[in-house]
Amino acid sequence: MPISVKESLVWYVILYEGSSRESAVRAKSERKPKIVPHLAPETFDDLTAVTLRAGQVIMDIYERNPEARLKDDRTPVTEADTAAETLILQELSRICPEIPIVSEEAAAEGKIPEVADLFFLVDPLDGTREFLSRNGEFTVNIGLISQGKAVAGIIYTPASGRLFRGQVGLGAEQAELQPTASVSDGRWSAMAVRAPEAGSMVAVASRSHRDERTNAYLEEHGVSETISAGSSLKFCLLAAGEADLYPRMGRTMEWDTAAGQAILAAAGGSVVTEDGAPLTYGKKERGFDNPHFIARAWA
Numbered sequence: 001m002p003i004s005v006k007e008s009l010v011w012y013v014i015l016y017e018g019s020s021r022e023s024a025v026r027a028k029s030e031r032k033p034k035i036v037p038h039l040a041p042e043t044f045d046d047l048t049a050v051t052l053r054a055g056q057v058i059m060d061i062y063e064r065n066p067e068a069r070l071k072d073d074r075t076p077v078t079e080a081d082t083a084a085e086t087l088i089l090q091e092l093s094r095i096c097p098e099i100p101i102v103s104e105e106a107a108a109e110g111k112i113p114e115v116a117d118l119f120f121l122v123d124p125l126d127g128t129r130e131f132l133s134r135n136g137e138f139t140v141n142i143g144l145i146s147q148g149k150a151v152a153g154i155i156y157t158p159a160s161g162r163l164f165r166g167q168v169g170l171g172a173e174q175a176e177l178q179p180t181a182s183v184s185d186g187r188w189s190a191m192a193v194r195a196p197e198a199g200s201m202v203a204v205a206s207r208s209h210r211d212e213r214t215n216a217y218l219e220e221h222g223v224s225e226t227i228s229a230g231s232s233l234k235f236c237l238l239a240a241g242e243a244d245l246y247p248r249m250g251r252t253m254e255w256d257t258a259a260g261q262a263i264l265a266a267a268g269g270s271v272v273t274e275d276g277a278p279l280t281y282g283k284k285e286r287g288f289d290n291p292h293f294i295a296r297a298w299a
Contacts, residue, residue, distance in 0.1 A: 049183050050088055050095070052156060056158070101122055102120065112284075150279075166191070191263075194241040235261065247293075247295075248292060273294075
């Protein structure tokens with residue numbers, strides 16, 4: 001039976017290096033075991049329901065075509081960002097009261113809690129530019145970080161109803177769910193990355209932030225087709241086997257990538273920096289921003 005902590009909200013399972021799936025029983029192994037936390041199934045469903053509710057809040061405001069204002073970092077924010085974040089913070093604090101939360105809009109106001117080994121990263125509306133341009137490619141992101149690694153993630157695209165979630169070692173899945181639906185209504189299907197073919201890889205690139213360095217990277221790595229997409233949806237397309245590569249050579253924040261990285265890793269992929277090291281979290285000394293990275297459909 002898994003070891004239970006945090007009032008049974010988080011379980012710990014044993015993984016072995018070189019394996020992307022849970023190893024329940026292994027009497028002898030030359031592989032080094034790792035203890036990885038996971039959200040208990042009921043808790044994971046509860047958090048998934050929170051993303052649906054946040055999606056409903058966002059869509060209600062989306063229909064009103066709201067205006068945006070610029071934050072200090074010159075990025076846009078709308079009523080939908082703040083309303084969705086308020087709901088998510090309230091619900092996460094109720095469901096997982098002992099786990100700190102770092103969220104985009106609170107961080108912009110300097111409200112960043114002390115974080116240690118286990119904390120949430122939340123982007124209540126990833127892709128505000130996509131929201132304002134009304135192309136539907138915006139998402140709700142909730143990611144769980146343990147010891148600097150993204151271990152669980154939920155991403156919801158309320159405009160299309162597509163929901164992705166995964167926990168490293170336990171796999172990834174997707175479903176079509178409208179914001180008013182319940183989690184149990186979903187017809188869940190497992191996700192896994194596909195095997196890229198040399199010379200015919202499909203890349204996904206930012207719709208709003210693509211630059212010359214990204215274009216050069218794509219040309220150098222045998223990419224035959226490039227799909228433009230907004231927000232954290234790019235990670236999900238790799239996890240779902242619909243693309244192979246996502247290079248990001250511009251600035252991102254940890255709440256932009258945590259949920260997507262966890263889902264991609266759960267589906268068999270990985271996210272690394274330009275020097276090949278895994279993308280990590282809890283970088284307080286950097287203000288929670290990320291170095292450039294490459295998301296890949298392989299480990």
